[in-house]
Amino acid sequence: MSATTPTIDPLTMRRTIGRFATGVAVVTTLEDGEPHGMTVNSLTSVSLDPPLLLVCLTTGARTTDAVVRAGRFTVNILSDRQEEIAMRFARRGADHFEGLTLTYGDHEVPVVPNALAHLECAVDRQFEAGDHVVVIGRVHRVCDRSGEPLAFLGGRFGDLTERGRQPQLWFA
Numbered sequence: 001m002s003a004t005t006p007t008i009d010p011l012t013m014r015r016t017i018g019r020f021a022t023g024v025a026v027v028t029t030l031e032d033g034e035p036h037g038m039t040v041n042s043l044t045s046v047s048l049d050p051p052l053l054l055v056c057l058t059t060g061a062r063t064t065d066a067v068v069r070a071g072r073f074t075v076n077i078l079s080d081r082q083e084e085i086a087m088r089f090a091r092r093g094a095d096h097f098e099g100l101t102l103t104y105g106d107h108e109v110p111v112v113p114n115a116l117a118h119l120e121c122a123v124d125r126q127f128e129a130g131d132h133v134v135v136i137g138r139v140h141r142v143c144d145r146s147g148e149p150l151a152f153l154g155g156r157f158g159d160l161t162e163r164g165r166q167p168q169l170w171f172a
């Protein structure tokens with residue numbers, strides 16, 4: 001047996017964890033009157049009572065710094081018709097909001113138009129973990145619309161197909 005810890009390179013890590021299918025969201029915030037936003041799939045529900053969620057944001061990204069400084073953010077869950085929005089908010093250095101008509105939530109944080117749902121959050125706590133900042137948000141307001149979610153799996157966008165069976169309400 002080798003005495004050294006095997007190294008998992010970032011590409012292998014990305015490819016392997018990419019087998020875990022997720023939805024896609026855009027984290028938005030407003031700092032000094034300027035909107036910021038980035039596409040994420042690291043969104044996880046943390047707690048129902050109190051309502052907490054987390055996102056992992058790359059260290060040094062514009063939106064990461066703005067979320068930490070502003071202390072508030074909104075998670076916009078994208079619909080299956082918003083692949084263009086997902087790509088737009090993933091382009092480094094681009095003006096992500098160009099040509100978008102913005103609305104604002106209670107916290108004056110921009111909301112992505114026609115998102116499937118959005119959750120307005122205050123930063124509850126944050127900590128660095130490797131090359132990301134884990135941001136835990138306390139949810140203050142939610143808004144939910146009808147539609148289907150955008151999915152992300154194996155580096156590609158996709159749709160989720162329901163199998164037509166009765167829902168399995170494991171929490172009932």
Ligand SMILES: Cc1cc2nc3c(=O)[nH]c(=O)nc-3n(C[C@H](O)[C@H](O)[C@H](O)COP(=O)(O)O)c2cc1C
Nearest residue numbers: 038039040041042056057058061062063090091092
């Ligand atoms: C589907 C998808 C999911 C992503 N998920 C994350 C994520 O969870 N965390 C993250 O830091 N970056 C993620 N990214 C990359 C960011 O969206 C990208 O680095 C973005 O340009 C950062 O924006 P900014 O530097 O302008 O703030 C993802 C990109 C895509 C396409």
